[in-house]
Amino acid sequence: MRERAKSWVLSLLLLAVLLFSWHLASLPKSGPATGMDPEYAKMMGLDKPKSDGLPTLSQMGATVRKQLSNPFYDAGSNDKGIGIQLAYSLGRVGLGFFLAALVAIPLGFVIGLSPVVHRALNPFIQVLKPISPLAWMPLALYTIKDSATSSIFVIFICSVWPMLINTAHGVSSVRREWLNVARTLEAGTMRTCFEVILPAAAPVILTGARISMGIAWLVIVAAEMLVGNLGVGYFVWNEWNNLSLANVIFAILVIGVVGMILDLLFGALQRAVTFVE
Amino acid sequence: MSTGLPPFLQVRGLAKRFDGAPKPVFANVAFTLERGEFVCVIGHSGCGKTTILNILAGLDTATLGEVTMDGREVAGPSLDRGVVFQGHALMPWLSVRGNIAFGVRSRWPDWNRERIAAHCQKYIDLVHLTGNETKKPSELSGGMKQRVGIARAFAIEPKMLLLDEPFGALDALTRGAIQDELTRICAETHQTVFMITHDVDEAILLADKILLMTNGPEARIAEVVVNTLPRERTRHDIHHHPHYYRIRNHLVDFLVHRSKLLQEGRAEDAANEDLPSVVRPGETALKQVR
Numbered sequence: 001m002r003e004r005a006k007s008w009v010l011s012l013l014l015l016a017v018l019l020f021s022w023h024l025a026s027l028p029k030s031g032p033a034t035g036m037d038p039e040y041a042k043m044m045g046l047d048k049p050k051s052d053g054l055p056t057l058s059q060m061g062a063t064v065r066k067q068l069s070n071p072f073y074d075a076g077s078n079d080k081g082i083g084i085q086l087a088y089s090l091g092r093v094g095l096g097f098f099l100a101a102l103v104a105i106p107l108g109f110v111i112g113l114s115p116v117v118h119r120a121l122n123p124f125i126q127v128l129k130p131i132s133p134l135a136w137m138p139l140a141l142y143t144i145k146d147s148a149t150s151s152i153f154v155i156f157i158c159s160v161w162p163m164l165i166n167t168a169h170g171v172s173s174v175r176r177e178w179l180n181v182a183r184t185l186e187a188g189t190m191r192t193c194f195e196v197i198l199p200a201a202a203p204v205i206l207t208g209a210r211i212s213m214g215i216a217w218l219v220i221v222a223a224e225m226l227v228g229n230l231g232v233g234y235f236v237w238n239e240w241n242n243l244s245l246a247n248v249i250f251a252i253l254v255i256g257v258v259g260m261i262l263d264l265l266f267g268a269l270q271r272a273v274t275f276v277e
Numbered sequence: 278m279s280t281g282l283p284p285f286l287q288v289r290g291l292a293k294r295f296d297g298a299p300k301p302v303f304a305n306v307a308f309t310l311e312r313g314e315f316v317c318v319i320g321h322s323g324c325g326k327t328t329i330l331n332i333l334a335g336l337d338t339a340t341l342g343e344v345t346m347d348g349r350e351v352a353g354p355s356l357d358r359g360v361v362f363q364g365h366a367l368m369p370w371l372s373v374r375g376n377i378a379f380g381v382r383s384r385w386p387d388w389n390r391e392r393i394a395a396h397c398q399k400y401i402d403l404v405h406l407t408g409n410e411t412k413k414p415s416e417l418s419g420g421m422k423q424r425v426g427i428a429r430a431f432a433i434e435p436k437m438l439l440l441d442e443p444f445g446a447l448d449a450l451t452r453g454a455i456q457d458e459l460t461r462i463c464a465e466t467h468q469t470v471f472m473i474t475h476d477v478d479e480a481i482l483l484a485d486k487i488l489l490m491t492n493g494p495e496a497r498i499a500e501v502v503v504n505t506l507p508r509e510r511t512r513h514d515i516h517h518h519p520h521y522y523r524i525r526n527h528l529v530d531f532l533v534h535r536s537k538l539l540q541e542g543r544a545e546d547a548a549n550e551d552l553p554s555v556v557r558p559g560e561t562a563l564k565q566v567r
């Protein structure tokens with residue numbers, strides 16, 4: 001309990017230090033402005049605090065409040081609330097990830113059960129796995145011709161590998177004695193798959209799913225920067241073009257927090273299926 | 278005990294050679310089991326006891342020879358033969374009841390939930406695990422896990438039980454308690470049992486017949502020792518019976534000296550020995566006295 005309290009205090013301290021350094025860094029700089037002709041500065045737009053780059057803490061606070069007070073506003077194609085953008089990104093990630101699971105888990109089962117299939121597919125997996133998912137983007141755009149579907153495809157292709165490899169590994173390393181038990185108890189193929197192999201491999205499969213989800217969330221931001229007209233990635237890019245650093249920082253924080261929540265979710269799922277031997 | 282009928286379990290000319298091995302682990306293994314008999318196998322580590330049990334279970338196939346049970350050839354695992362594995366082999370994600378129910382559902386696929394639960398309960402009570410139904414194997418002691426394994430095998434009401442060193446990893450006290458339970462359950466249900474053990478005293482306590490295996494490779498069953506103690510025996514009184522030490526000495530002598538000698542002298546023996554010789558320690562001595 002004491003240890004807990006200590007780490008809390010330390011975390012808060014660290015946060016305070018971070019915020020304070022931010023505060024120092026964002027203080028209006030007097031240096032270059034004084035040496036400059038005020039008229040000239042005004043003409044160049046350098047007199048406003050915004051042009052100083054980093055927003056101050058209070059500006060940041062105002063931005064966060066404004067964004068969170070109405071996260072789902074919709075004012076035209078280039079101006080939507082963060083909630084809407086998040087919903088689009090999560091939808092794409094969810095769909096791509098779901099399709100990947102649909103392919104990776106059954107295929108991983110087959111690979112894990114059959115050494116022949118494993119050897120046959122292994123070269124393909126080894127070559128395809130290290131390809132950056134974004135490298136698929138042009139090909140996807142060319143063949144699919146739709147930017148939203150292309151980003152779903154990119155999510156699919158990056159989530160498929162960790163789940164596939166982990167499922168195959170989990171299935172192939174199910175303890176022999178459990179399979180023997182299933183055989184002596186005359187459990188059929190289906191029952192053995194669903195009631196023995198699946199629960200036995202579930203922790204490893206979910207580890208793969210968790211890695212996949214982490215990668216998918218990293219990739220969606222980049223993919224949406226490239227193609228999107230919606231989504232958090234696009235939001236970041238758009239706000240950068242609007243030179244609104246406060247909004248960019250806000251979006252970065254949101255991406256981080258959502259990523260963390262996704263990971264916690266999968267962590268909980270993983271714990272639910274983990275068994276003690 | 279010859280009834281004219283073919284024996285319940287008949288093993289003939291069994292041999293097993295693993296791929297890549299120059300010699301078979303065992304060869305020309307032959308023995309029979311009658312219904313309701315409790316048979317123990319004793320032999321040194323690595324002589325092929327588990328392999329024989331796996332073949333009887335249908336989990337492994339023999340290189341040569343055949344096994345018939347109840348008139349039918351053993352080809353593949355079956356609910357007719359319940360197996361208790363060396364090292365319990367419980368599924369850790371299932372509860373005690375779940376583990377037992379797994380087999381019950383195979384045996385009686387059309388039973389409903391209540392019926393299955395009631396049947397499992399009967400066997401949970403039988404091995405004195407009442408109150409632990411919903412616990413996971415990781416929450417049980419080694420002895421309790423082994424008892425779940427036994428209950429799982431019994432619950433499918435097999436025609437024969439195959440036990441692979443079921444008490445190997447247990448301390449003496451727990452071992453004794455579970456041995457007593459096993460004797461009681463087998464007596465109640467008239468089970469036919471084939472059991473592997475390393476423990477000479479355990480074999481004398483439980484078995485009607487003890488099969489002695491020579492060392493591998495090319496191991497075989499050299500002798501069948503008939504237990505000449507009365508069937509109603511307990512851990513506490515077997516030591517007082519005059520036959521006890523005769524049997525025990527015979528077994529220990531086999532393990533220490535003859536298992537090795539017989540392996541070496543195998544070449545000459547093999548030709549003229551198909552069935553192992555039957556030994557009844559104590560009885561010949563008694564006859565001589567008379």
Ligand SMILES: Nc1ncnc2c1ncn2[C@@H]1O[C@H](COP(=O)(O)OP(=O)(O)OP(=O)(O)O)[C@@H](O)[C@H]1O
Nearest residue numbers: 295296302320321322323324325326327328329493
């Ligand atoms: N799958 C296998 N492939 C090759 N050799 C094997 C295999 N399984 C067992 N063996 C060999 O067969 C022999 C007998 O093994 P087995 O497990 O039947 O012995 P055991 O009598 O049960 O020994 P223990 O008393 O130690 O359990 C051993 O020498 C072992 O090395």
Ligand SMILES: [Mg+2]
Nearest residue numbers: 326327328363
């Ligand atoms: Mg063994």
